[in-house]
Amino acid sequence: MEMVNISISKEIIERLKIIEGVNVEAKLVYLLNSGFVSQLRECESNILDYETKYGLSFDDFSDLWNKNQIKEKHSHEVERDFMEWEGFQLERSKWLGMIRDLKNIESEYG
Numbered sequence: 001m002e003m004v005n006i007s008i009s010k011e012i013i014e015r016l017k018i019i020e021g022v023n024v025e026a027k028l029v030y031l032l033n034s035g036f037v038s039q040l041r042e043c044e045s046n047i048l049d050y051e052t053k054y055g056l057s058f059d060d061f062s063d064l065w066n067k068n069q070i071k072e073k074h075s076h077e078v079e080r081d082f083m084e085w086e087g088f089q090l091e092r093s094k095w096l097g098m099i100r101d102l103k104n105i106e107s108e109y110g
Helices: 010-016 024-054 058-066 076-109
Strands: none
Touching (some): 010 024, 024 058, 024 076
16 A cells, blocks of 8 residues: 655644544544544435435336336426435445545455
């Protein structure tokens, strides 16, 4: 792994003391993971809102959409919901991938 030197102010170093981790790298990995998990939870909350609204998973909704079996499919609200829901599904996958990748880095720093 390529190492990069960075400068961190004393104020930031002081605040990092309360963060879990044995060294600065481990603390940064912990903070990144916390941020990624927070973003994932926000995505999942938005997905749950759509699942509750339509009573379906995205995959089931998408299947019905492709079969033209969604009531008012071409209304502004339903089309917008479909696009946003699909976006949250993609974002969820992105955050899960970032968390998975970070686990490999985390094992190096404890």
